[in-house]
Structure formats: C-alpha cells, structure tokens
Amino acid sequence: MDFDYDLFVIGGGSGGVRAARLTAQDGHRVGLAESSRMGGTCVIRGCVPKKLMVYASEYPEAIALAREYGWDASSGAFDWMRFRDGLHAELDRLEGVYRRNLDAAGVEIFDQRAVLDDPHTVRLADGTTKTARHILVATGGRPYRPEMTNADAGIVSDDVFHLDAVPQKMLVVGAGYIGCEFACIFHGLGAEVSMFVRGAQILRGFDEEARGHVADAMQQRGIRIHTGCAPMQVERRDGRIHVKGSNGHEEAFDCLLWATGRRPNTEGMGLEALGVGIDRKGTVAVDEYGQTAVPSIFALGDAIGRMELTPVAIREAAAFHRTVFRGEKTAMDYDLVATATFTQPEMGSVGMTEEEAEAAEPTLVYATSFRPMQQAFAGGEERVLFKLLVSRDTDRILGAHIVGPQAGEMIQIVAIALKMGATKADFDRTCAVHPTMAEEMVTMREPVRTLS
Incomplete structure (x- = not known):
C-alpha cells in the first residue's frame, strides 16, 4: 500500500x-x-x-x-x-x-x-x-479537575499564566510538585497562600525526609499547609470562593487552584x-x-x-x-532519571528514596543539614539538606537527595555520577570545592543510620 x-x-x-x-x-x-x-x-x-x-x-x-x-x-x-x-x-x-x-x-x-x-x-x-x-x-x-459541585469556580495550572492579577488570598488543593511549586510561586509574588493536602505530607512519592524538609521550610516562610484535608464544599459567594475542608476548616479565598493531578x-x-x-x-x-x-x-x-x-x-x-x-531496537532507560522540584527551597532527587532503599537491600544513610553561608551571614534560619543512600554490600550510591538553593542544578551533575555507577568511595576520593554547599556531597564520612 x-x-x-x-x-x-x-x-x-x-x-x-x-x-x-x-x-x-x-x-x-x-x-x-x-x-x-x-x-x-x-x-x-x-x-x-x-x-x-x-x-x-x-x-x-x-x-x-x-x-x-x-x-x-x-x-x-x-x-x-x-x-x-x-x-x-x-x-x-x-x-x-x-x-x-x-x-x-x-x-x-x-x-x-x-x-x-x-x-x-x-x-x-x-x-x-x-x-x-x-x-x-x-x-x-x-x-484534572475533580468532579464536585462548583469545581469550575477554581482554576487549573493551564489558567495560571492568564490571570489578570496576582490573587491576594489563594488556596491550592493538591500537594504534588505542581501544587507545591505554584504555592511557593504565588507566596513569593505576595499572595497569602494555603494548601489543602489529602495525605499526611506533601510531595507523595519523594524521599520522606527530603519532602518533610521542604514542607517545614514552606511553612516557615508563611504557607499554611492543612494536611489530612480535602475540599468537601466549594461555593461562590460575595465575590469570593468559600471552601470547606474535610477537617472542618472553612475559609474564603480570591482564587482556588486545583492541582489534583493530570x-x-x-x-x-x-x-x-x-x-x-x-x-x-x-x-x-x-x-x-x-x-x-x-x-x-x-x-x-x-x-x-x-x-x-x-x-x-x-x-x-x-x-x-x-x-x-533505523532498525535499532532501543528501549527507553528509566533508571536513575533525575528530577527537580522548583519549590522554595528547591529539591533535587535521583535514584531511590530512603524508603525504597530500605525495602531493597541493607543501606547506609549519609545525611547532613546546615545553614548555608550566604543565608547564615544574613541571619537566615533556613537549612539545606544533602543525603546519600549507599548499598552496604557494594558501596554503590543508590540515591541522592538535595534540598536547598540550586538543588536542580546540582542534582543534574550528581545524576551523571550515579549513572556511571559511582560508589561512596568514588565520592570520598573527590576533593571538595570550598566554600560551596555542594562540597558536602564529598565530605560526609560517617553514616547517620543503617537500614537493614
């Protein structure tokens, strides 16, 4: 034919x-x-x-x-x-x-x-x-916009770029990376931001310690996170959007953003x-x-x-x-794909989470948290997190997680090393660049805990 x-x-x-x-x-x-x-x-x-x-x-x-x-x-x-x-x-x-x-x-x-x-x-x-x-x-x-009465009172991520003004008071429903990123964005632009999170923590599927670190930082910055809370009732009234949550919390907002998946x-x-x-x-x-x-x-x-x-x-x-x-049978390699979540602070991840590593094999956890020099000088309290998950049997690095400024930029370079099969000994042999945040990736000498 x-x-x-x-x-x-x-x-x-x-x-x-x-x-x-x-x-x-x-x-x-x-x-x-x-x-x-x-x-x-x-x-x-x-x-x-x-x-x-x-x-x-x-x-x-x-x-x-x-x-x-x-x-x-x-x-x-x-x-x-x-x-x-x-x-x-x-x-x-x-x-x-x-x-x-x-x-x-x-x-x-x-x-x-x-x-x-x-x-x-x-x-x-x-x-x-x-x-x-x-x-x-x-x-x-x-x-995806949830199927509930008055769901059309809220916007979705496609609509964000066409708003006529920054809302004064905003509710984000959902706590995946899209919801968390837009919560941080609008908070930075001057909005008062709240989040309804159906689960117990934001950023489901990411490393538990890393996502907890991001959640703490977001709340310290002034974003209100209501966990264990889903919208039960949405109503337009008096020019505002009134939302009642499953935990009984009720509040009026200028803008409701559905970040409930795709x-x-x-x-x-x-x-x-x-x-x-x-x-x-x-x-x-x-x-x-x-x-x-x-x-x-x-x-x-x-x-x-x-x-x-x-x-x-x-x-x-x-x-x-x-x-x-071209006749070259090629399957996509999904292993060790790095991701960055552009929250404030950023989170970069590649490889296994601590929870996945613990289920897979005996694992050594190396982690450090500290105030970076730039913020510490200015009296800032926000801390960064660097974390490596290492196979106890092979010394190979199973996962890496960074929370802090430019985490997305750093995790891209770390991903190259992990894709090449880097071990903790390889990181230990690498001389640090000082003074940088990233030097912590090669200066963590003792594990903070062992998973078996």
Whole structure:
C-alpha cells in the first residue's frame, strides 16, 4: 500500500516534535497534527512559563538578602501585567522556534485535531484523511479537575499564566510538585497562600525526609499547609470562593487552584475501537518500545504515563525513531532519571528514596543539614539538606537527595555520577570545592543510620 506519510504524529509537544524532526531529517515523509499551540505543555503551559514565574517570585527574597549584604535595595511593587506580557512574548518566540525547526526538517504541519479511523489512517478536524505507515500518539496530558459541585469556580495550572492579577488570598488543593511549586510561586509574588493536602505530607512519592524538609521550610516562610484535608464544599459567594475542608476548616479565598493531578489527552481519539489498550484514566498501554497492541500505532510521553517529564518524552521519541526507522531496537532507560522540584527551597532527587532503599537491600544513610553561608551571614534560619543512600554490600550510591538553593542544578551533575555507577568511595576520593554547599556531597564520612 502506498501511504501519504511514513510517519504521522498526533501531538506537537516535546516528544512528538522530536520524533517528527528526527524521522524527517532521515529523509522520511512526516506529518504532524496539533490542535493547540506548538510546543505542548512544557513550552506553552508548563515547565517554561512556570520556571519564569519561579524566577520572578524569588526576587523579593534576593532583594531582602542584598540589604543584609550592605546594599540600599528595595523591591517596590510587582507589575504582574508587565511580567505576564513579557512571559507570553517569550512563549510566542519559543513556539516560533519549534515551528521553524519542523519546517526546516520537512515536516508537514496540520493545525487541527486528529483522530484515528483505522490502524493507518488519521482523520483531521476538517474531515480530510491522511494515511501513514506508522502513527505516533504524542498527545500529552491535561490538568484534572475533580468532579464536585462548583469545581469550575477554581482554576487549573493551564489558567495560571492568564490571570489578570496576582490573587491576594489563594488556596491550592493538591500537594504534588505542581501544587507545591505554584504555592511557593504565588507566596513569593505576595499572595497569602494555603494548601489543602489529602495525605499526611506533601510531595507523595519523594524521599520522606527530603519532602518533610521542604514542607517545614514552606511553612516557615508563611504557607499554611492543612494536611489530612480535602475540599468537601466549594461555593461562590460575595465575590469570593468559600471552601470547606474535610477537617472542618472553612475559609474564603480570591482564587482556588486545583492541582489534583493530570490525565492523558487520549479521549475520543478512536484508539479503543482499534484495539489499543487504554486504562480508566486514559493511559495508553505500550510495550518497552512504545508499541501498542496495534503494530502500526505507537505512543509516548504523558499519554503512556511512565514518567511524565519532558526530557523523558524526548528520550522516548529518540528511542522510537531508532527502533522503527533505523532498525535499532532501543528501549527507553528509566533508571536513575533525575528530577527537580522548583519549590522554595528547591529539591533535587535521583535514584531511590530512603524508603525504597530500605525495602531493597541493607543501606547506609549519609545525611547532613546546615545553614548555608550566604543565608547564615544574613541571619537566615533556613537549612539545606544533602543525603546519600549507599548499598552496604557494594558501596554503590543508590540515591541522592538535595534540598536547598540550586538543588536542580546540582542534582543534574550528581545524576551523571550515579549513572556511571559511582560508589561512596568514588565520592570520598573527590576533593571538595570550598566554600560551596555542594562540597558536602564529598565530605560526609560517617553514616547517620543503617537500614537493614
């Protein structure tokens, strides 16, 4: 059969764009459909605008610190609209870069929704159909809004970048990394922030000690965290949003942000009718090479829910390209993928948590917590945390966790060492850079506890 394309990609996020570009650059015919903006969640509604907001929210603290170092500095008022206009201008620029790169590679772009008619045919929103030897589902995900009365009174993360003003009083429901990051951002921008957390602690799934350290720091900064509390009633009244929690706490807010998880964008695509496995949340079932039960259909990124991180989707795209178009069977390696949570303070993690290490094998825990020099000089009380989990039998480092300024930058370098199989002895042989916070990674000599 003669197909219109060798590959048709549904979704113009980081993973879909990478797969399309690599395949087109190899000389194959590639089409790509995107119903929203090119760049996907990360560039348009996620990582990039969020990190720019993190930067903006950190300046009041930096200016206060400058005063302690002798500078005659004051912050003045924050101009949200000026910042927001600049933010959207930058997102427009980045979207243009994505489009130009696709054009340069020879990818044909369709700015409309696409669904599947059969294993080799996609139908565009205008009714036209395109055939392809291979179809890649890279549709990403979307924020989940709980199903309860008046849930539409709250916003989701997609809406944050379009607010007309910084709320004076804000409630964040949910305590994953998205909820915690936005709680810190809006607190830094001057909002009074509270959080409703259904569980006993924020940042479920991260190292218990590290996430506890972040929670303590957030509360010391003034963010109110209500644990064991879920919203039971939401009501618009007198121009405000009144929320009653399961613990009986009731309060009125200017803004309610739902940070209650995400769902794959796979609904209504025709996948199930073709025999593609999809669970109740919409996650697409694939094998280790990203192939579904229908041999011509593949999926990656948030649509398959393995690790919902932009760099992971990009790596999955490269593995897909090598497997399908270069004949090199390549499975994505999910081991020792570092992550950064851009809370204030930041948290960087790679490898096992203490809880995972304890369940896996006898483990030595090396940890230290101290006031970093820059903040200590200014009278600050916030502490940083450095932690290594080490196999007692092999001396190999199983996990590393950092909480403190620039933790994301540091954990990226640590991840390289762990990926190479570094041992505690390797770290011990490394001479420290002084005076830095990071030197603590190579100066912890005695374990604080042993897990067996």
